[in-house]
Amino acid sequence: MTQPPQPPRPARSRATAPLRLGRPKHRLRAGMFALAFVFSLYGGRLVQLQVTDAGGYAAKAAADRTADVTLYATRGSILDASGQPIAESVDAVDVIADPLLIAQQKGDPTVYASKLAAYLGNPPGSVDVSALRSKLAKSSSQYAVLAKQVTPTVWKQIKALNLVGITGNQDPKVVYPQGAIAPNVVGLVNSQGEGSSGLESEYNSLLSGTDGKISYQAAYGYEIPTTGINEQAAVNGTSVETTIDSKIQYAAQQAINDEVAKTKAALGTVVVMDPRSGAVLAMATSQTYDPNNPGTATSEQLGNDALSDVFEPGSVAKVITMSAEIQQGVTNPGTKVVVPPTLNTGDGYVVHDDTSHGTEHLTLNGILAESSNIGTDLTSLQLAPNNMAERNAILYDYFSAFGLGRQSGLGLPGESPGILASAADWNHSQQYTVAFGQGLSVNAVQATSVYATIANEGVRVTPTLVKGYVDGAGKFTAAATPARTQVVSASTAKQVSEMMESVVSDAGTGTSAQIPGYRVAGKTGTANRYVASCGGYCGYTASFIGYAPADNPQLVIGVYVEGPQGGNYFGGSVSAPVFQKVMSFALQEQGVPPTGTKSPGLPITW
């Protein structure tokens, strides 16, 4: 191989232009400055991100990642005296359709309707398919409620159909597992889940509880593991345990319904109380409704007549007048009274008795047993002889102390306090009629409470409907003990009680209230009934209030029938049998045996 001759390499010589070596120090410095500049930009940005704007970004990121789920609090129940629910909130789901979305997804409303119809309605499958189809076909709308409050089981089946545009919306509903037990007392819950009447309204804030929330970090809808869950548990509503005895309530309701139907009366109410505790065991009114179907009820039926309806009590109020007389020491059960056929009070007002009679020689006991208006007035004048104003004031004080003219203390919405005019405002006839229960008005609970006071040795216990509260964890807290006031002495109460036994004796007006084997005390009332529509007194209010066993009272029952039709309108024949029915049932239900003692059988005449 021949190679072209190469020129000789030039010899290295320092004489030629010197090649300057790089100055690494300068380069490094320049490089470092460049790098430092770039890094300072990064650093600056870092400070901006991490220090200046950090909070905002972190919050935004957290908000983007965090998923919130509302935990709905379960509404508390209304329980009966044995702790069984009368009204209970259960899970339910509204089935909602988005017809627009269904149309966009080319869904066929007919297919949707026939698929859904198999599960909707009660019983399932009974729903109107064509109505369902027209709702689904209305593609101008994005919201159509197909069914309200279906059970979770039904909703699961519907969900399993995987129909696009069908969603469920939690809507708990209140059910009444025992049927209609005191619906007028329990009340209703409206569509917003708020109590709208009765106990549901009175205790709404307690019953509703507080909704909770779960927050967790999620990506694409899935929880990011290990990031932790922030759970704020829902506080379920507290249940209210009432004093209502479902069985007595049912018996009372049946008895009053039957009597109102039989006498074609306008209204009937029954109140059952335990005189020792003030507990209301039953409160039934003939104007009632089916809580499972409240839509058909009238506004009168939705109220609670035992509290909202007031009436003139009539002769049942004589017990107050006689308690006043005995307590004031002006009479005793044996006081002898000459009762004239009529009592002319002057000023054109003449007092009559129910049945006309000649001059009678009655004891105070006899006056009560035969329910003489004249006798009651005559003896009541002894409260302050020859001083009508003072006598009226004393009478007023007793009527007021027994709880008339003010609310009973139950606290239920819609209660009327009744009317008890102050003594100074009584007109001439009223001064005489108040003593036998006309010219004032009361509600059924007030009237029953008067007798509970006598039964409880003269101590008035404020009526109560609530035994206690059961929180979400099942812990029971007793309600505050109701207030107690001594209205008359125990000795007065005992004497009045013995007189009331004469009312139920064979010589009295309340014989149909007798329960063989038991000592029963009570009083009939047959009052003239004021009816606004006829502008005066048209018809009667027949009542009977009593208790048993008379020497150890455990149950007080008041029966009030307003406007019974026909010739039979007396408290002793309309209301006393209802009392007998309900009382004999309640005595067995509560396991109250007879005391085995004998009624004193106070003399009636002399």
Next chain:
Amino acid sequence: MADRPAKRTPRPGAGPRLAVIEGFAGRRSAIPFALLVLGVLAAGLVALLMLNTAMDNNSVQMQQAQKKQAELTDREQQLSQQLAGLSAPSSLASQAAAQGLVPNPQPAFLNPTTGVVLGTASPAPTPSPTPTPTPTGTPTASGTPTSSASSSASSSATSSSTAGTSASPSTSGSPR
């Protein structure tokens, strides 16, 4: 270069002979280390996989348990409502009436220790023809339990009337 080691050869008798063993370090094979790294990597992956599997498994189990719990809660709610419906006063009353039972208007008590009867015991009144139990209006008490109870009730009532009591309940009775 052959002469250089000779140059380094220490003189004899000058202590222990030292020699540099050339080229040993760095000659070790890279394979074990690579295997180790790969092994660690693989182990990490497997551990991660297992962890994920375990977590998924747990979450599936949790979901299933929650679903089961929800189902059982629904069922419990349903059953307790049904029970409440059946033991409701209205339902008991209609079933009792169907069996020819009547309310006792004269309560009497027997003291089992002394044998003393408290109150006036008297025979119960003859039941009027019993109406067929109507559905109680409670949503949960409807259906099979009530109807089966009423059919057995009417049969037992018939047998009791043949046993000589004055009770003669019939399901076709007219309303009172």
